[in-house]
Amino acid sequence: MNGKTLEIAERTTNEILDLLIDSYRALESAVAYALNQFEKDGEDFEIFHYVDTVRYKTKIQLQQKGYDVKYLALNGLHISHNGYEIKLLKDDNGHIPPARHSKTRLRFYRQIYQRQHQQTLFESLEQAIEENNVSESKNLVLLYKIGRKGQLLGLELFCTDGAKSQNDSPTAIWSAEIPHPAESKSQNNQYERPIKDAQIFDDTDEDSEDLDIFKDGTND
Amino acid sequence: MNGELVKKAREIEGMTQIELVEAVKPYEITQAAIARIEQNLLEPSEETAKAIAAALRFPIEYFYQQSFVDFPSGSTLFRCLKGLKSKDRSQIVQTASVGFQLYQTMATKLRLKSSGFPKISHQDIFSAPSILRNALGIEADKPVKQIIKKLENIGVVVVSIPLEIHEHDGFSVWIEDRPVIVLSRGKSGDRQRRTVVHEMMHLACHYSLAGNNLDEIEDEADILTNEFLLPAEVIKQEIISPVTLSDLADLKTRWGVSIQSLVERAYELEIITINQRKYLYKQISQKNWRTSEPRYIESEQPRAIQMMAERLYSQNGKVIYRKLAEDTKLPRRLVHSVLSAYKGYTGESETQSNVFNLQFHRSKKDIDEDFTENDNQDSKVVNFRF
Numbered sequence: 001m002n003g004k005t006l007e008i009a010e011r012t013t014n015e016i017l018d019l020l021i022d023s024y025r026a027l028e029s030a031v032a033y034a035l036n037q038f039e040k041d042g043e044d045f046e047i048f049h050y051v052d053t054v055r056y057k058t059k060i061q062l063q064q065k066g067y068d069v070k071y072l073a074l075n076g077l078h079i080s081h082n083g084y085e086i087k088l089l090k091d092d093n094g095h096i097p098p099a100r101h102s103k104t105r106l107r108f109y110r111q112i113y114q115r116q117h118q119q120t121l122f123e124s125l126e127q128a129i130e131e132n133n134v135s136e137s138k139n140l141v142l143l144y145k146i147g148r149k150g151q152l153l154g155l156e157l158f159c160t161d162g163a164k165s166q167n168d169s170p171t172a173i174w175s176a177e178i179p180h181p182a183e184s185k186s187q188n189n190q191y192e193r194p195i196k197d198a199q200i201f202d203d204t205d206e207d208s209e210d211l212d213i214f215k216d217g218t219n220d
Numbered sequence: 221m222n223g224e225l226v227k228k229a230r231e232i233e234g235m236t237q238i239e240l241v242e243a244v245k246p247y248e249i250t251q252a253a254i255a256r257i258e259q260n261l262l263e264p265s266e267e268t269a270k271a272i273a274a275a276l277r278f279p280i281e282y283f284y285q286q287s288f289v290d291f292p293s294g295s296t297l298f299r300c301l302k303g304l305k306s307k308d309r310s311q312i313v314q315t316a317s318v319g320f321q322l323y324q325t326m327a328t329k330l331r332l333k334s335s336g337f338p339k340i341s342h343q344d345i346f347s348a349p350s351i352l353r354n355a356l357g358i359e360a361d362k363p364v365k366q367i368i369k370k371l372e373n374i375g376v377v378v379v380s381i382p383l384e385i386h387e388h389d390g391f392s393v394w395i396e397d398r399p400v401i402v403l404s405r406g407k408s409g410d411r412q413r414r415t416v417v418h419e420m421m422h423l424a425c426h427y428s429l430a431g432n433n434l435d436e437i438e439d440e441a442d443i444l445t446n447e448f449l450l451p452a453e454v455i456k457q458e459i460i461s462p463v464t465l466s467d468l469a470d471l472k473t474r475w476g477v478s479i480q481s482l483v484e485r486a487y488e489l490e491i492i493t494i495n496q497r498k499y500l501y502k503q504i505s506q507k508n509w510r511t512s513e514p515r516y517i518e519s520e521q522p523r524a525i526q527m528m529a530e531r532l533y534s535q536n537g538k539v540i541y542r543k544l545a546e547d548t549k550l551p552r553r554l555v556h557s558v559l560s561a562y563k564g565y566t567g568e569s570e571t572q573s574n575v576f577n578l579q580f581h582r583s584k585k586d587i588d589e590d591f592t593e594n595d596n597q598d599s600k601v602v603n604f605r606f
Binding site for chain 1: 330331332333369372373375461462463464465466467469479493495496499502503506507514515523524527528531
């Protein structure tokens, strides 16, 4: 990643940081809910049921937080936020799922929505960005990665740059691992610095008083 | 020369008798002679006494005084130290006794309030969390904040020893009518709070150990600690299924306890099942939070002993630690080392730090074995700093 791309990646993640944190929290909760359901019903883990439950629960939670969220035709969610179009997808063996028969998704991966006119002048979008002729891409993929038994392994944000074919996972101009919400450093995150004991809750007046251990002065 | 104090100083320095013999080699003292000196069976010459004092880096006057009230060496004390090697255990106990000596020396010159710390009878043991919350002025449904300050205010002596030991968090003893809690340094605030409350439970409920099973006592203290820190009635309303690490991280900040303690409490209160507990631990391991959790909480500094020094040894608003060292006949570096962990300490170490490397071997707790694959047994190098 060159300097310009890195700058764009940082700016983009900062601009949607609230969504990234809320999505992580929603997915964490949805995954826990889905796994609990299997246990509660005494059923074995089943991926299709699991994915549907996770998608449904995540959508509900994000909508409750006021995000513009829609179901995607096959899988995943589509979120419009701060001028970005974001597809929230489950990973395909650690990679972004190929577009396969979906031309819409292929166009999305290729960033064609916003800037098809500019892109025709360049061999790739990355080249366009390097030459400062195109501002940052607005189509993003937020990939949630799961383990064999459905455990949430993490989230990664991708700015895609098309794919060789519809059956290939798209390549990325840049990507960023999303830190767990407990570790994230958003502007609203009051826990970025170490927490002093006296700050763990509000009544800081207590801290100003010294100990009361003496009777009435020294004997000497 | 007081042989008990030779032994004490040697143990504080973490030296064996053989190492002391090596340190005073030019004087050709044998290990047998050192042993006899420590047992007060042999009075060394003035020259030898000076050599021993120099090797131990203690003022010679220290060894020509009466012994102090010492920590009882009963099972209460060694309960928390049983996993350690004898030499390391001695170093911890003797260093802690230096902290208590500082307290005791100053206490004789000050009028201190008597301890209001409760002793709870066995029949009331499960009321201990509420009795102690009441004694410390903590509301029944509120998080526990500034626990050390609250304990010091009701007369508990908190000694912070200048040793960073991974395997050791703290221990507690009653010395005459004073409850004493000894804490190792270098722990996070949540871990320190848990240790302090655990030791507080021992002081309040296990002051008499006659006929008790030590493992049962530990389990009992853990149960009472959980209820004191995370009262069931409130926690059942605050930990809501499905439980996520994000939620627990928020609760860690609110309640000042570790995420792992919250997982355990949720399991104990049947808010989560054993599989959900296992899932959360897998997530914790995957994120490398086992030993380094996010939302780090700073530890609390004790205050009382430094405050006593301020009362007795202040000149122009600055504590003259040299005078305290002279009164106690302790090395100045040791006085500084002990007091440097206290809130309000203003001195600077007058000697270069002396680092001892000690090797500890420990077995991981059951919980680790359940959920971690690669670390059944490990050893860690621990730096002892003076």
